[in-house]
Amino acid sequence: MYVRTSSRRNKSGQVVRYLQLAHNEWDAKAGVSRTKVLHSFGREDEIDRAAVERLVAALTRLLDPARAAALTGPAELTFTEARPLGGTHVLDGLWHRLGLDQVMRRQLAGRRLDPRVERVLFALVANRALDASSKLAAADWITRDVHIEGLDAIDEQACYRAMDWLLQIEPALAKEAYFQVTDLLNLEVDLLFFDTTSTYFETEEADEPVPRDAHGERLPEGTDPELAVKEAGFRTFGKSKDSRDDLPQVVVGMAVTRDGIPVRVWSWPGNTTDTNLIRQVKDDLREWSLSRIVWVADRGFTSAANRRALMQAGGGYIIGEKLRSGSPEVKQALSRPGRYATVRDNLQVKEVNIDSDDRFVICFNPEQALRDAAIRERMVTQLEEAIAGTDKLKATERAHLAGQLSTKPGLKRYLRTTPGGLLRIDKKKIATEANLDGKYLLRSSDPKLSAEDIALGYKSLLEVERGWRDMKQILDLRPVYHRREDRIRAHVLLCWLALLLIRVAENATGQTWNRLRAELQRLQAATFTGHAGTYRQTTEPTKPQRDILTALDIPAPKKVIELTATL
Template sequence: MYVRATTRKNKDGSTVRYLQLAHNEWDAATRTSRPQVLHSFGREDQLDRAAIERLVASLAKLLDPAAALRATSGSDLTFLASRPMGGAHALNGLWHRIGIDTVMKKLLTGRRLDPAAERVLFALVANRALAPSSKLAATRWIEHDSHIPGLPATSDDACYRAMDWLLKIEDKLAEEVYWQVADLLNLEVDLLFFDTTSTYFETGEPDTPAARDDHGRRLDQHLDQETESDESADDGDGKSFRAYGKSKDHRPDLPQVVIGMAVTRTGIPIRVWSWPGNTGDQALIRQVREDLREWKLTRVVWVADRGFASEQNRRFLQRAGGHYILGEKIRSGSPAAQAALSRQGRYAHVADNMQVKQVQLPDTADRFVICHNPDQAKRDAAIRADLLAQLEEAIKGSDKLKPLKRAELRGKLSTKPGLHRFLRATPGGLLRIDKAAIKAEERLDGKFLLRCSDPHLSAEDIATGYKQLLEVERGWRDMKTIIDLRPVYHRKEDRIRAHVLLCWLALLLIRIAETTCDDTWLNLREELERIHVGTFSGPAGTFRQRTETSAAQRAILAKLGVTEPKRIITLEPGTPA
């Protein structure tokens, strides 16, 4: 069918056009096509355009929106842009499944804040997981390079206001999110892993010191929440947030902050903390224990590295029936470590080529487990042989040096702990390899020592539980590579803390996706980001349509419990001529 136009010429010389709805029928006798008029619309200048629009709208209902728009646009349809949407769609589905949106909207009730703050925070979390960047660059990414459901665009000011609000609801949000995740994944918190790291800032000076409470937070609560200004001055003694400290990134020359993370045995991060950069490890776990005690978890066995094994920390972790598995410094020379290592006994073989031996000392209720890995023992021996070769080359011919030069060489070697461990000086000042130190080290090859307060865990459970502390280390690695915890583009303390929270939420979504799909986030992200949304425009309006999903993409979304995105994302009819 088509619209047919006929022309009639009046006596005064003017012409009038008439419009008709017609279609062609084939005449078999004459073997020609003859037009048949189905309906006459009348004169073109007196056309009832409203009736035509109603007819077109009625016919358009028989088509999908994109086809209807293409049909009315003719050949003037223009392809404007394409952007990935699959990753953000999957993360948004998990965000809703966990109920983070519900928790945030509930916490928004009664606050004078834009209701879109929840969408802004999700967009910033998605940015960390998909294309980490500064907050200013994230606003451009949201508007031009990704499709965030419910948020076509935002501003850097809106991002900063949302981050300030995120910090205010941190405690309540973390608790609510944990219970939502526990219900979603059926988490049974028996082993809880904790570790810390540090992240530095490319700046030469620490912050101005400020008075702080026991949790490292500023006592001055009247901070400017609206601008990214420098830290306000605070007279008197206190601690800087960005401060010099023991750097785990090997950058003691730069100010840093300390970050702690608690993780379940399956690698799900349940909370993060931020402290001033010169805070010691032994003080951190006390705050963590107090914060999580309010969650009323049924049974918790804390698993932490040897930096947290002080007597005060051990007593603190045992409050309210808690227990711990802690690494013991095997080379510390402590009486407990020496006594445990000197006990005779046979090793029992457990999983992953590990051997364990349990030791009970008479003067403590703690149980000690000596773990031995033969493969690691071979690696330790090979590393030591390499170090000894380097040391022997370094001190070769040193007997002929003058005493002052020999002292300079010894001082230089003292800056290299791996070599200095096996170096000794004779009473006459000559440099020699310490054979007693080598023999002592050989006894420790492939071994590590654990201390546990739980009387019911087996030696195998203690050893394998401690090995799972690697989940936290994997979390730190992903935080610093995939999510780009560093560089941090903020100077203000509250914004740095909020940035860490955004990274935690991104890691939480990533870990849930990996656990559910049994695949790495890099693979999942690569596949999902192949789902694009295209923007098309024509005389009748603009619409956005996604690409067809592949079998692999549908499988990922099905495992995550996320529905496929709508085929037509948006439809914006234009103004008729």
């Protein structure tokens, strides 16, 4: 099919050209090709060009948009760039599926803010999950390095404005997101796991102390000083879980379901005590009107004050007890006879009755017992080598060596000094430690849970520990590129939302986020530019990519995601 041109001379002698849409047909009888006119456009100088454009537009709608753009352009298209698309497409699909966009838009109603704030916050969350960076670098990443639906470009200030707004709506956002997520995913929330970590800052100076309430929140200026419970900077010195007591830090807490879904995070000044943490967490979640909740916490929350706080409002707890605390309850529990019952995952449990209102369950893992024994044997061998021949040393030299060994907890545990100042292996301590191999002790206030549920519930606390590991290694909770308290809190919230999305993806696919991210980022958006315009087209999804999309119930991205005609 082609445009046929014919010419003829009119009475004035002027040559006039006529345009026709024609194609050639083969005449089998005559054995020749004959021209058939399909449509006459009329004189070339009087042609209705608007009508031709409408005809071309109607015909191109029958074609693939990318092919149409290529065919209508007077010159070939030029490939200009390719950006990863798969990761943001999946995260955006989960973002919408969990209703986080709707929650934010409801909170946005009536506020004088850029309507793109929800998109900016999603982009910052996606940045943490896919290529964690500072907010300045994140703005450049969003603008130049990735395709995000509904957001072409932003600047650093737009990121900060969105973070400030996120902090304002956090209580309502966390509550609505919790119920949306638990209802949609049909999560079991009878057990909530809670743990804390700390994250330090590469600065030697702590923040100036300011008045704070019982929850560690900064009191507004002009507040009666008597209302302040304490004065503390947000970035301040405390007991570091990263072994960096020399640097100021903040404390971060997280509540997680038994499925590993993080439902809320908190952040406090770096010297906040466990008791204050527990009280705020209980107070905040009491407003959610949850049904019966049993809190699962590690051995750092075993104090009587923390247990009382967890019992408030009808709650219960499962807490790990420190076997080496020397408390009367621990001694009674370990001395009680009884047989272990094997439950699952190579785990054996035994409930013991002692003089206490709480229940105590001893857990034993034979494989862990073998590992503990092997580690102790190496420690004892190393200690024997260190003190060999020390009887011949002067008393001051032996004391100096003992001081050096005291800085190594693993060796110090098995070292004994005789009344005469001689260094010996503490065989009694070895026997005591051998009795603890592979064991841990749990304390629970819940009268209805079985010993197996108590043991497996505590074992699931590993989900929180995995969350901290992913927060620090994948989402880059640290380093924090912010100085202001509100921006640090907002940064923690972005990490929480990113962890929420990737944990949902992992649970649905059975794959780690590192593997999912690597595969999804191979799905690209390619941009082509020509005289007719610009279009952006996705690469064809591979089978692994299609399997991920199917498992997450997310449709594949459109083949052509952007088409702009040059006017």
